Amino acid sequence: MQYLVSDKEMKHLDRNTSEHFHVPEIVLMEQAANAFIKELARFLNGSENILIVCGTGNNGADGIAIARLLRQQNISAAVCIPFAEKKQTDSFRLQYQIYTEYGYPVISYDQSWESYTVLIDAMFGIGLSREIEGSMAECIRRMDHFHGKVWAVDMPSGVSAETGQILGAGVHADHTITFSFGKIGQFLWPGSEYCGDVIVAPMGITKESWLNERPQIAALEPEDLSLLPERSAHSNKGTYGKVLVIAGSYNMAGAAYLCAKAAYRTGSGLVRIFTDDTNRIPLQSLIPEAILSTYDASFEPEMLLHELKWADSVVLGPGIGTSGTSHQIVKKVLQNIQIPCVIDADALNVIASDRSLFSLLNETMIVTPHLGEMARLCKRDVKAIQNDLIATAKAFSDTYHATCVLKDFRSVINVWHGMTYLNLSGNHGMATAGSGDVLSGIIGSLLGQGCSAENAAALGAYIHGLAGNQALQETGFRGMIAEDIINGLNGLWKRES
Numbered sequence: 001m002q003y004l005v006s007d008k009e010m011k012h013l014d015r016n017t018s019e020h021f022h023v024p025e026i027v028l029m030e031q032a033a034n035a036f037i038k039e040l041a042r043f044l045n046g047s048e049n050i051l052i053v054c055g056t057g058n059n060g061a062d063g064i065a066i067a068r069l070l071r072q073q074n075i076s077a078a079v080c081i082p083f084a085e086k087k088q089t090d091s092f093r094l095q096y097q098i099y100t101e102y103g104y105p106v107i108s109y110d111q112s113w114e115s116y117t118v119l120i121d122a123m124f125g126i127g128l129s130r131e132i133e134g135s136m137a138e139c140i141r142r143m144d145h146f147h148g149k150v151w152a153v154d155m156p157s158g159v160s161a162e163t164g165q166i167l168g169a170g171v172h173a174d175h176t177i178t179f180s181f182g183k184i185g186q187f188l189w190p191g192s193e194y195c196g197d198v199i200v201a202p203m204g205i206t207k208e209s210w211l212n213e214r215p216q217i218a219a220l221e222p223e224d225l226s227l228l229p230e231r232s233a234h235s236n237k238g239t240y241g242k243v244l245v246i247a248g249s250y251n252m253a254g255a256a257y258l259c260a261k262a263a264y265r266t267g268s269g270l271v272r273i274f275t276d277d278t279n280r281i282p283l284q285s286l287i288p289e290a291i292l293s294t295y296d297a298s299f300e301p302e303m304l305l306h307e308l309k310w311a312d313s314v315v316l317g318p319g320i321g322t323s324g325t326s327h328q329i330v331k332k333v334l335q336n337i338q339i340p341c342v343i344d345a346d347a348l349n350v351i352a353s354d355r356s357l358f359s360l361l362n363e364t365m366i367v368t369p370h371l372g373e374m375a376r377l378c379k380r381d382v383k384a385i386q387n388d389l390i391a392t393a394k395a396f397s398d399t400y401h402a403t404c405v406l407k408d409f410r411s412v413i414n415v416w417h418g419m420t421y422l423n424l425s426g427n428h429g430m431a432t433a434g435s436g437d438v439l440s441g442i443i444g445s446l447l448g449q450g451c452s453a454e455n456a457a458a459l460g461a462y463i464h465g466l467a468g469n470q471a472l473q474e475t476g477f478r479g480m481i482a483e484d485i486i487n488g489l490n491g492l493w494k495r496e497s
């Protein structure tokens with residue numbers, strides 16, 4: 001698991017390193033500059049002519065230190081400090097003094113950048129705190145139009161380290177070398193598109209610097225697949241959980257099929273589909289492994305209660321529609337459920353339309369809204385939510401105690417009183433109908449196999465993305481459909497065994 005930090009957290013870690021562990025700022029800066037060069041050097045062939053555009057804060061100070069170290073390794077480099085008259089930090093002044101004592105070149109802002117082949121952006125790092133305006137925004141745009149490769153020091157200038165929003169203007173980097181921890185804004189849209197590939201370079205601020213604080217945001221990595229429920233040679237189908245998939249209404253067999261199949265492909269021993277009777281024939285032929293319980297116009301709640309007693313976990317909602325019967329089903333489940341549950345799709349729309357149902361949510365439940373569903377749940381517009389993904393997911397969990405998986409290009413998973421996860425697996429091929437049904441089936445399966453709500457939600461989103469990445473090898477981006485993601489799971493498990 002890697003931790004991702006905000007600008008404030010990084011400054012806090014920096015302060016703890018200096019004040020508690022007594023590592024001087026200038027030592028950290030030298031380590032940062034060395035760490036940057038070590039990564040950069042892997043891409044250089046020695047013929048480059050490098051320009052480093054520096055601000056007057058510590059990001060700019062890093063830039064000047066990098067220029068000095070490059071020159072001392074016989075690599076052609078010069079700095080440009082377009083707004084040298086602005087407020088300078090002590091470290092900036094010191095780095096500038098050292099650099100000029102050596103007689104290394106500082107070019108004026110008016111000079112052409114034509115002869116330079118690489119640009120290093122050291123204007124703003126994690127200190128960016130407001131919109132960039134006027135001539136500074138012009139300078140950012142000039143960097144953005146640079147003809148060669150662009151490397152960003154810590155953050156591309158203009159990208160908020162906390163939200164990933166572009167503050168006024170932003171530099172599109174080919175690579176971003178960031179120090180010690182990934183920054184949240186590097187992984188949220190649109191910031192992620194400005195960072196190019198992100199390299200986290202260790203530079204001496206370590207996890208010890210959290211002292212008594214706890215990191216808030218994490219991203220799962222391949223080694224975290226060890227959190228998956230164990231399998232045993234001595235087992236039967238009952239060992240791996242019974243999942244009740246309440247899905248599919250008239251003409252919506254597909255959602256039930258994808259969800260149930262994903263649950264089976266994630267390892268569940270038994271899956272039962274509770275669905276509209278008109279789905280019986282297609283589901284029996286599409287997925288004969290599933291047990292079916294169906295209802296018709298005269299929906300009898302007793303049958304549903306009976307199925308709830310049978311199950312170890314429930315997925316409630318894919319394709320159930322928002323009819324009166326769907327409302328009855330959702331309400332009955334929420335009032336009676338005593339096992340872990342994923343609430344998805346139309347079940348969320350039903351809840352959004354009847355505020356009395358919100359009070360039935362609790363910490364054993366996982367809600368999986370996409371942005372539109374979340375907009376209906378919290379009565380905000382999609383754009384506002386997109387600009388504020390992490391806070392939105394957190395506010396929902398804090399208020400209703402359920403684990404929230406807010407689905408987007410980078411889904412945010414928030415656990416009530418717990419960690420926030422940013423899911424970094426997956427690709428845009430997965431933006432296709434039914435992809436969400438597959439995700440809820442995966443999460444429901446993990447719950448049925450005994451995972452906590454936290455592990456099922458974070459791991460479920462991660463596995464879903466990995467399966468999509470696996471599918472990419474067969475389909476490419478453009479033609480991927482939900483079934484391919486399910487097939488991608490097979491590839492994942494094959495690698496595991």
Ligand SMILES: NC(=O)C1=CN([C@@H]2O[C@H](COP(=O)(O)OP(=O)(O)OC[C@H]3O[C@@H](n4cnc5c(N)ncnc54)[C@H](OP(=O)(O)O)[C@@H]3O)[C@@H](O)[C@H]2O)[C@@H](O)CC1
Nearest residue numbers: 014029032057058059124125126127128129130131132154
């Ligand atoms: N922390 C660490 O662990 C380590 C950090 N290191 C490096 O330090 C970097 C952070 O340095 P930093 O704090 O000096 O801020 P930086 O990004 O250089 O910005 C400079 C100043 O610009 C200003 N400003 C803000 N927005 C503005 C705007 N829109 N338009 C105009 N001005 C604006 C704002 O000052 P203000 O005007 O608010 O007083 C701000 O302070 C970090 O990214 C990394 O590279 C490493 O050396 C090693 C260890």
Ligand SMILES: [K+]
Nearest residue numbers: 121124153155
């Ligand atoms: K920068």
